[in-house]
Amino acid sequence: MRDKKRATIKDVAQETGLALSTVSNALAGKSNVSDRTRARVEVAAERLGYRASAVARALRMQRSFTIGVLIADVSNPSSADFVRGVEDVVSREKCTLLLCNTDGDEEKQLAHMRTLIDRQVDGMVLISQHCSSPKVRELLDSSVPFVLVQRRSAKHKDNYVGSDNCEGLRQAIHYVHSLGHRRIGFVQGPEDSSSARERLETFLSTADGFRLKVEQDLIYHGDYTFEGGLEAGQYFCAMRRRPTCVLASSDINALGVIHSALDAGLDVPKDLSVVGLDDISLASFRRIDLTTIQLQKRDMGIAAAELLMKQVWQPLFRPQKIILPTKLIIRGSVIRPAQKSRDKSKKLSARGSVGDGSILSTAIAE
């Protein structure tokens, strides 16, 4: 069943009685071929079902019309959006996307990077990948154009697309503070993430602006995962002086925190308010109703791919940083802390659900 050989440009030449180059020129839309022959060529090509081999073309042109994307895990809802954004523009530009999962493992990342380079991708997008270690650096600098997304190297002037780690977070802190929260827990992302570090700094300085003293034990060194959220939640809920609000490292992470809080017999948001980061599509689902800092991931993917394509077309294009805005999305997972409860804002309080029997609601505020 599998077809006989694919028609090549040679077949079209034979069919029309023209030379290879004439056919090539005709099909490429070059101006040095008469309308009559072009038409003949087109008809013949159509009839033979001829399509140029992208492989041969890539070899000849030293350009594969292929873009590599490295990501920790596509099946992670908070990262797949990036890929989608990248693919949007890549396919619009007549390129195709080579996808690699690295699981955050540097060895895997290196291996994938090498095979991408072997495949002569025209460029790569690295989403939250390692980018500082010598080995990665060497590949990066010696091969093809690339754009870093979300995680950058301090030491180098690279193309970078990220989100404003300050603005949304500051809004969140203002908001939470305005509601009366004074003890605020913070889940920090992984140590090697530049964004995670920036967010921590922003948190500390903003809190400082409010004369909030942030004790060390209010910073939980975690990651972006659900499991990490569970642990963070357990940690915070077990504290003697429990925070009244927790800023999680991601939406998924926030759900982990909430999960643990519920397990501990606390109610969210009555006993513990939680803020996420991402605004995944499910965040607006009523049963979740997560107040969160919105990241425009698909747009970041789009920006990254567009930046990359510029690099590909004009290799002298100067490296560029693009920072997309973030903003706080207010939903129901944050309300005033318990002490000054009796709150009037019906909309918010109505949304809280009642916990199960074993409520240990010894709500503590400072």
Place this chain on the structure above:
Amino acid sequence: MRDKKRATIKDVAQETGLALSTVSNALAGKSNVSDRTRARVEVAAERLGYRASAVARALRMQRSFTIGVLIADVSNPSSADFVRGVEDVVSREKCTLLLCNTDGDEEKQLAHMRTLIDRQVDGMVLISQHCSSPKVRELLDSSVPFVLVQRRSAKHKDNYVGSDNCEGLRQAIHYVHSLGHRRIGFVQGPEDSSSARERLETFLSTADGFRLKVEQDLIYHGDYTFEGGLEAGQYFCAMRRRPTCVLASSDINALGVIHSALDAGLDVPKDLSVVGLDDISLASFRRIDLTTIQLQKRDMGIAAAELLMKQVWQPLFRPQKIILPTKLIIRGSVIRPAQKSRDKSKKLSARGSVGDGSILSTAIAE
């Protein structure tokens, strides 16, 4: 900064003073080369940082070590898992994955299929894609090995990986029936999905086995999306004789149904029980706590890729169908219908959350 030219096999030959073919043989691990020269070659290759060009190799070998994957939308949480599974085995097999989003649009699918074929992919995995229309069919049959996932063509004997649309669903119906539900709504997936059709048949026949008469208006012709779930939910909630339980077409769809029910002032599960399909990771999150039929998507992706690789290596391998089991995962979104409430099953009832003020709990059973 961008490197000077990549070293080619020619450079290695020059460096060692050997012939191209000898170098090639040495590096390919062929047995017809002395240990001494092999060592020399390896050293030289290492020093020059030589890596074979995958493009040239693909042209020569007519094999690209590349697999194409077509999917509606990677950023959809209920489909990204497939991709991850496919990538797991593809990368293990030293191949790379070309990813295309089709948005369920046949034209886009065709365009992507063509570029994949132009790129001489060794095979393709089509996840929930169109596979019966003449145009698609023609490409499928005339190009490279392929495996269909989740949606198949009735008319052809293709490689297919799917899930048992019967078993899990039957379990769900048994379960729901045993709790006392008699009016059960069913959200059907898109018309052109073979799985959706199979599930409807299973639903009807199983219901028939219980002497449940399923009126036409209990079947809602929808899709797999959240928005579709919202509409389905509105539809069911507005019925004069409302169902006490709804079987949704996917987890995301189920969340839509729940959302609408809550909006209508109903409580889930007290006034309306809901069953999902997928078991996405968030389904187990307490605030969602969705009783659902589990599909092993990542495993399906793995099975599909393995089947495809077999086809690639041995083109005479006979087409094969692989059906992965499904099972009901019992959580909290289904309880006994309101009438015969007063239920004793603490575990289930304890999990229900209390609705807000405006409860229209005119629960109706047959």
Place this chain on the structure above:
DNA sequence: TTGTACGCGTTATCAA
């Protein structure tokens, strides 16, 4: 306007 010839970097065949 059309045709010839070469090279992109490999692997495979066959002769030395």
Place this chain on the structure above:
DNA sequence: TTGATAACGCGTACAA
């Protein structure tokens, strides 16, 4: 055991 040579399918200078 090693080496010369011919493909693979295309684009492109250059000659006709």
